[in-house]
Amino acid sequence: xxxxxxxxxxxxxxxxxxxxxGMQLAGGRFTDATAVVGNDLATLPNFPAEIRAPAGTLxxxxxxxxxxxxxxxxxxxxAPNVLVAMNPAALKxxxxxxxxxxxxxxxxxxxxxxxLEKAGYASNPLEDGSLASFRVHRIPMTTLTTRAVEGIExxxxxxxxxxxxxxxxxxxxxxxxxxTEVTERWIEGKFGRxxxxxxxxxxxxxxxxxxxETTELLDVQYRVNPATDVPAGTYRxxxxxxxxxxxxxxxxxxxRVPLVLASYPITPxxxxxxxxxxxxxxxxxxxxAEDEIAAAGMxxxxxxxxxxxxxxxxxxxMDLKAETIGLAVMLExxxxxxxxxxxxxSTGMPTKTEQSDxxxxxxxxxxxxxxxxxxxxxxGNCFDVAFEAVSLALRYRTPVILLADxxxxxxxxxxxxxxxxxxPSIDPAFARPAEDGSTFLPYSRDERLARxxxxxxxxxxxxxxxxxxxADGTGNISYDGANHARMTELRARKIAGIVDELGPxxxxxxxxxxLLVLGWGSSEGAIRAGARRARERGHRVALAHLRHLNPLPxxxxxxxxxxxxxxVPELNGGQLAQLLRAKFLVDVESYGKVQGQPLxxxxxxxxxxxxx
Amino acid sequence: xxxxxxxxxxxxxxxALTKADFQSDQETRWCPGCGDYAVLAAVQQFMxxxxxxxxxxxxVTGIGCAGRFxxxxxxxxxxxIHGRAPAIATGLATxxxxxxxxxxxxxxxxxxxxxxHLIHALRRNVPVKILLFNNQIYxxxxxxxxxxxxxxKITKSTPFGVSDHPFNPVALxxxxxxxxxxxxxxxxxxxxxxxxxxxxxxxxxxxxxIYQNCPVFNxxxxxxxxxxxxxxxxxxxxxxxxxxxxxxxxxxxxxxRPDGRLELVEVAEVxxxxxxxxxxxxDDPGLAFSLAKLSSDxxxxxxxxxxxxxxxxxxxxxxxxxxxxAASEDxxxxxxxxxxxxxxx
Numbered sequence: 001x002x003x004x005x006x007x008x009x010x011x012x013x014x015x016x017x018x019x020x021x022g023m024q025l026a027g028g029r030f031t032d033a034t035a036v037v038g039n040d041l042a043t044l045p046n047f048p049a050e051i052r053a054p055a056g057t058l059x060x061x062x063x064x065x066x067x068x069x070x071x072x073x074x075x076x077x078x079a080p081n082v083l084v085a086m087n088p089a090a091l092k093x094x095x096x097x098x099x100x101x102x103x104x105x106x107x108x109x110x111x112x113x114x115x116l117e118k119a120g121y122a123s124n125p126l127e128d129g130s131l132a133s134f135r136v137h138r139i140p141m142t143t144l145t146t147r148a149v150e151g152i153e154x155x156x157x158x159x160x161x162x163x164x165x166x167x168x169x170x171x172x173x174x175x176x177x178x179x180t181e182v183t184e185r186w187i188e189g190k191f192g193r194x195x196x197x198x199x200x201x202x203x204x205x206x207x208x209x210x211x212x213e214t215t216e217l218l219d220v221q222y223r224v225n226p227a228t229d230v231p232a233g234t235y236r237x238x239x240x241x242x243x244x245x246x247x248x249x250x251x252x253x254x255x256r257v258p259l260v261l262a263s264y265p266i267t268p269x270x271x272x273x274x275x276x277x278x279x280x281x282x283x284x285x286x287x288x289a290e291d292e293i294a295a296a297g298m299x300x301x302x303x304x305x306x307x308x309x310x311x312x313x314x315x316x317x318m319d320l321k322a323e324t325i326g327l328a329v330m331l332e333x334x335x336x337x338x339x340x341x342x343x344x345x346s347t348g349m350p351t352k353t354e355q356s357d358x359x360x361x362x363x364x365x366x367x368x369x370x371x372x373x374x375x376x377x378x379x380g381n382c383f384d385v386a387f388e389a390v391s392l393a394l395r396y397r398t399p400v401i402l403l404a405d406x407x408x409x410x411x412x413x414x415x416x417x418x419x420x421x422x423x424p425s426i427d428p429a430f431a432r433p434a435e436d437g438s439t440f441l442p443y444s445r446d447e448r449l450a451r452x453x454x455x456x457x458x459x460x461x462x463x464x465x466x467x468x469x470x471a472d473g474t475g476n477i478s479y480d481g482a483n484h485a486r487m488t489e490l491r492a493r494k495i496a497g498i499v500d501e502l503g504p505x506x507x508x509x510x511x512x513x514x515l516l517v518l519g520w521g522s523s524e525g526a527i528r529a530g531a532r533r534a535r536e537r538g539h540r541v542a543l544a545h546l547r548h549l550n551p552l553p554x555x556x557x558x559x560x561x562x563x564x565x566x567x568v569p570e571l572n573g574g575q576l577a578q579l580l581r582a583k584f585l586v587d588v589e590s591y592g593k594v595q596g597q598p599l600x601x602x603x604x605x606x607x608x609x610x611x612x
Numbered sequence: 613x614x615x616x617x618x619x620x621x622x623x624x625x626x627x628a629l630t631k632a633d634f635q636s637d638q639e640t641r642w643c644p645g646c647g648d649y650a651v652l653a654a655v656q657q658f659m660x661x662x663x664x665x666x667x668x669x670x671x672v673t674g675i676g677c678a679g680r681f682x683x684x685x686x687x688x689x690x691x692x693i694h695g696r697a698p699a700i701a702t703g704l705a706t707x708x709x710x711x712x713x714x715x716x717x718x719x720x721x722x723x724x725x726x727x728x729h730l731i732h733a734l735r736r737n738v739p740v741k742i743l744l745f746n747n748q749i750y751x752x753x754x755x756x757x758x759x760x761x762x763x764x765k766i767t768k769s770t771p772f773g774v775s776d777h778p779f780n781p782v783a784l785x786x787x788x789x790x791x792x793x794x795x796x797x798x799x800x801x802x803x804x805x806x807x808x809x810x811x812x813x814x815x816x817x818x819x820x821x822i823y824q825n826c827p828v829f830n831x832x833x834x835x836x837x838x839x840x841x842x843x844x845x846x847x848x849x850x851x852x853x854x855x856x857x858x859x860x861x862x863x864x865x866x867x868x869r870p871d872g873r874l875e876l877v878e879v880a881e882v883x884x885x886x887x888x889x890x891x892x893x894x895d896d897p898g899l900a901f902s903l904a905k906l907s908s909d910x911x912x913x914x915x916x917x918x919x920x921x922x923x924x925x926x927x928x929x930x931x932x933x934x935x936x937x938a939a940s941e942d943x944x945x946x947x948x949x950x951x952x953x954x955x956x957x
Binding site: 032035036038182226228230231232233234235236237246249250252253255256257258259260262279281282283285287289290291293294295296297298299300301302303304305306307309323324327331417418420421456457458459460461462463464465466467468476477 | 636638665666667668669670671672673675679682683685686687688689690691692693696699700701702703704705706707708710711728729732928936937938939940941943944945947948949951952953954955956957
């Protein structure tokens, strides 16, 4: 039948179901197809810490949100326009965030008495009128999938049951005109060795598509045109984890220094270990260490040997690595520590995002132990920041902490591929054997105050380093108070001196704006999107975003003092705000959020409006 | 690790390496009479034998008296943090397969705070040689009980005597399925050198426990094994392919009872043929473990020598690319382009 095609600028879809329903997979496939269309997009996965929480319960609901548009977008969106709910629990867990008038597509088969009870519904919401303000489509997905898979040789009932996410994907793909080839190719690649499973998934996907085409329940198909207001170039869809991995590898290529990653499995940082483990042929060595402390030690040992030692972790692992990071500060060796922040303290909420490791990254070691701290702002930006982390570590002989977070690591967006030759080359400047027979001074310094990096195997430069305080120049053990003061100051000045190569903090200000909204790390998209909306409504505001948390850009204090009001939204109890108040004596106002979710654009919009 | 004799020795010359090439200019600061001096001298004396230039040798140490060892060797060295030397050395060994890497640690460092790293370095068979100086006491912190202190020992932290069951480092290493495990004595230069030589030749991880006297906080802990009057009756020297016997005239030995347990026997009573023949190359660690457990405390007959020396794949060997080379720009370009891409003009 011929259906009306309606054009939309932007759509937010949320796939929600049980942890075992394959919602992350359906969302991921939809994202890849959307990327190929050329829409701008941003995604937000959200899943429980339990691998399989009890089926059908609210605790077990897993969701994946995608925001795609024909124009530049900045966040995965706030309220979904479409909710796909595979069971009552998924409906209940998400309905509060769905805007009135939105479309809800439910798997009708899952709305059994037992499932309704598990989700805590006293009556069936599909029957009791509670969804009257939404456009609800009841589709028996389980039945239709089973019927589609029936007759495929060797496909089991279980295969049919597990393929209903592909049915939903097929239906949504039809509804929004996503190309099918991307998903078909993926099914081939994923299940090629198990033909029956591949056929079952393909059949379910096609059944979903055909259902959309033929059913009279759905009379409109939507089109979201490719985004045109984005820079020319070659793009791919990328999440923060992959971007971090590629950034680290790129820095290894451009410095000619091989990469060694030592890591201990921890949510949500394990993905980086997985990603880098696949790239042995790019000169990447990965070690799954016996614990977090060992992982840090191994990275540092590799650095001593002339490699880029990297260790990746999340909050609890950061606690454990502190002593080794302190040693790296003392040894003045390169090292990169990637902290994919999650909600704490302690085990906290392992799969939920937060930015609450900032002050720990800056100060969480004994003694005076300054080091650079940098934070990426978007999934794609993780590439640039990982590259910069390696560059700083190699050139300043220092550990660097990179503060990513759960949201950045798992969210995705289109990323314009950089030209390899445009990436700066990094000179590791290994110490060369002295030609004139002069004594080697392992703690002499260059113009950046960086010391020589003399790696084992270099004749004539054998030397000993360690955690004990060093005599300036020779590096011999020294307990002299004046020397300790000098060395403490040298280490601090070296890191502070990085400011000379940082650009100024850029401010995007409306004329006569009185309010500055200053963020850091992953909140950039939400802040910009919220400000964009506020501006559309005539409000005036200034925006600035920090990538370098230590050292801060040289003009940071001046920027803060330019505005009557400074608001710092962040996913913690006000850590950056506290730092800025202490450093610059400016009456910074904090907006702290610790709900395990990123900041929403609507929140920022409201915060700006309230301060006009 | 292949020996390199052709290359420069780091001092810029072509002369044969001597002990002096391995002595750093740092003043040694252990207590007078400390067993560490003897170990240092033996190691410095032995190093030239390796035929490896000093710049290709690295000593990684932990915290404690033994930790200072790195500063006194004129090689590359890192004095790390407490207990972590095996982890740091694992990272170094992973990054560089052209180095001879030695870890020097003590009983507190290796068996208490660093126990986890020790067992994992051993089970992975990382190519590092671990010298565990066991003095059965915390020296640098001035006399607390260590994980090898014997039951009942009075120390500053155990005024009523140690009540924690001690580790037997050799048994622990064998339990971790280390591929090379040996024990030697600070006061027997000849024996120590022979064990160091075997450890250096071993491919993979080697653990060498060195009974080391602490004259200040635990003087004489190993005198039963090291002093002239008592050593012959207490040293059970393990020698490859030889019956395990000891005593002034070899009058005692080690035999296996019908139930599989090892026991000390009088040769005259059981006959020479009843004695166990030492074979450190047995794949099954059971017998080596039993030998390690023959003595619970070094005040009586105690085995010294090589308990276990077997071959197992070495950690990090056989990687296709190795850790030595970064990818090229072209390879990076191809990697960035992998997956679905699209172009906007």
